[in-house]
Amino acid sequence: MTRPGYILAELGRNFARSPLAAIGSILAVTLLLLLFDLFWIGALSSKQFLGKMVSGVTMEGFVSEEVPDSAVGTIGDVLADIPAVAEFIYISRDSARAELARLVGTDLLVGYDQVNPLPRSFVITLRDSLVTSERLREIDSILTATGKISDIYYNADRIVRSEQTRAIIRRAGLVLGGLIFLSALLNLTNSIRLSTRTRTVGLRQMRLLGAGKIFLSLPFLLEGFLLGGVSAALGWGAVFYWKDRLPLGDLALIVPPLQHIILACLAVACLGLISGYLGVRKAIR
Amino acid sequence: MNEQTAIIDINNLYLKSDQGEDIFCGLNLSLLSGQSACISGPAGSGKSSLVEIILGLRRVESGSVEVFGRNISPRAGTSLLWVRRKTGGVGGLFGLVPSLTVEQNILLPLVIDGVPHDLQKDKLESVLNAFTLTRVSMQYPSSLTRVENTLVQFARASIADQPLLIIDEPSAGLDPQTYDRVFEYLVNASVGGRSMLIFSTEPQTRQLPFTAYKKIDSRRLI
Numbered sequence: 203m204t205r206p207g208y209i210l211a212e213l214g215r216n217f218a219r220s221p222l223a224a225i226g227s228i229l230a231v232t233l234l235l236l237l238f239d240l241f242w243i244g245a246l247s248s249k250q251f252l253g254k255m256v257s258g259v260t261m262e263g264f265v266s267e268e269v270p271d272s273a274v275g276t277i278g279d280v281l282a283d284i285p286a287v288a289e290f291i292y293i294s295r296d297s298a299r300a301e302l303a304r305l306v307g308t309d310l311l312v313g314y315d316q317v318n319p320l321p322r323s324f325v326i327t328l329r330d331s332l333v334t335s336e337r338l339r340e341i342d343s344i345l346t347a348t349g350k351i352s353d354i355y356y357n358a359d360r361i362v363r364s365e366q367t368r369a370i371i372r373r374a375g376l377v378l379g380g381l382i383f384l385s386a387l388l389n390l391t392n393s394i395r396l397s398t399r400t401r402t403v404g405l406r407q408m409r410l411l412g413a414g415k416i417f418l419s420l421p422f423l424l425e426g427f428l429l430g431g432v433s434a435a436l437g438w439g440a441v442f443y444w445k446d447r448l449p450l451g452d453l454a455l456i457v458p459p460l461q462h463i464i465l466a467c468l469a470v471a472c473l474g475l476i477s478g479y480l481g482v483r484k485a486i487r
Numbered sequence: 488m489n490e491q492t493a494i495i496d497i498n499n500l501y502l503k504s505d506q507g508e509d510i511f512c513g514l515n516l517s518l519l520s521g522q523s524a525c526i527s528g529p530a531g532s533g534k535s536s537l538v539e540i541i542l543g544l545r546r547v548e549s550g551s552v553e554v555f556g557r558n559i560s561p562r563a564g565t566s567l568l569w570v571r572r573k574t575g576g577v578g579g580l581f582g583l584v585p586s587l588t589v590e591q592n593i594l595l596p597l598v599i600d601g602v603p604h605d606l607q608k609d610k611l612e613s614v615l616n617a618f619t620l621t622r623v624s625m626q627y628p629s630s631l632t633r634v635e636n637t638l639v640q641f642a643r644a645s646i647a648d649q650p651l652l653i654i655d656e657p658s659a660g661l662d663p664q665t666y667d668r669v670f671e672y673l674v675n676a677s678v679g680g681r682s683m684l685i686f687s688t689e690p691q692t693r694q695l696p697f698t699a700y701k702k703i704d705s706r707r708l709i
Contacts, residue, residue: 205598
């Protein structure tokens with residue numbers, strides 16, 4: 203029997219000694235993590251929905267009447283320098299008249315050929331990834347600072363509401379995630395502690411024979427790692443099993459990418475490792 | 488002739504019980520390599536406490552405790568592990584690991600020491616034969632008789648060939664024939680150069696070579 207052999211055999215014995223306790227622990231942690239997985243999916247799906255809500259947000263800046271047509275180009279230059287601006291279109295008085303005629307179905311400005319009263323404007327499309335209420339205010343103030351724009355219109359309310367919803371989801375995710383991870387940590391720690399209780403005599407004997415703390419604790423650390431990892435994987439297994447079986451209609455669920463899922467499983471496994479340490483700490487003192 | 492090094496060197500040891508009563512007052516014990524000591528004393532005289540001190544399980548009031556040249560205390564850390572690996576034990580504090588088979592229990596000191604598997608196998612066979620434990624090698628301690636349990640502990644102490652062997656009541660629970668075999672083992676170990684610290688309630692009637700006979704009296708060794 204080699205050292206690694208002993209550690210693996212001991213790990214097997216830990217599970218074999220009380221399989222029901224191990225299964226119970228795995229199921230409890232799986233359910234906790236499943237709750238977190240579902241929240242994660244919910245958060246991603248709502249993020250996509252909110253993203254769609256704010257995508258294609260445009261601003262329209264109206265050029266001041268006193269600005270001559272020849273000076274309008276400088277506003278375009280300012281807009282081109284703003285990173286959040288994806289593109290912008292200049293609407294001249296004539297274009298505005300044509301658009302109005304298209305919308306109404308008839309040219310309402312017949313007879314106003316010399317003094318077209320419609321304002322000139324810039325329709326600004328923003329990059330989806332950079333749309334925030336703060337950025338919109340920033341662009342607003344840049345354009346206002348030019349002194350050539352009289353009014354700026356955009357749907358600030360929709361963006362602010364979307365941001366508020368995201369912030370609530372993020373906060374809820376942090377709280378829920380924290381609680382779930384704490385519960386999983388305590389559950390696994392308790393399971394490992396029970397496992398060490400049944401082995402107090404053996405651990406003491408091995409300490410007397412000169413076994414080091416790392417050697418003694420490794421089977422329990424691995425036990426925690428496995429319990430955590432298996433629970434996390436089972437949670438995601440359940441998600442993938444039910445995802446295509448539930449009649450969700452048009453509701454599109456966004457599942458995190460596989461790399462993120464693997465990382466999450468590894469994180470829970472590491473949480474199990476910490477639980478293993480916390481569980482065995484007293485027994486090997 | 489090899490220079491003899493001190494295996495155990497205890498000087499002016501003072502120890503109190505949890506209730507504040509004196510257990511040792513100025514106890515001295517020196518054991519050179521290859522030498523052994525049989526220490527007798529009635530129950531409660533401090534034999535187990537002395538073992539606990541040597542193994543670093545107990546803190547002393549004052550005095551110095553050196554085992555294999557290293558200062559020993561519960562906080563000695565790696566020195567403590569090193570000393571324990573060089574110390575075999577039978578009886579008293581020492582017992583078997585309930586979750587391991589006889590074979591695994593015997594091999595434990597080698598596993599802890601990281602001895603390669605092939606070497607373990609050769610040693611195991613000879614030790615199992617020497618203590619006639621082959622029949623029970625795959626059994627767990629709970630199914631062993633008291634005699635078998637003691638023999639497994641001797642086998643475990645024998646396989647790693649540690650330079651120091653601590654034995655608490657070597658004859659406890661053994662029938663005369665088995666004790667004869669154990670005594671023969673102790674003689675061989677002593678002749679082979681292992682240092683032994685043997686504790687018993689009654690003074691030992693059979694003499695071991697290279698062994699000093701002491702008893703705990705008035706909280707000192709005499």
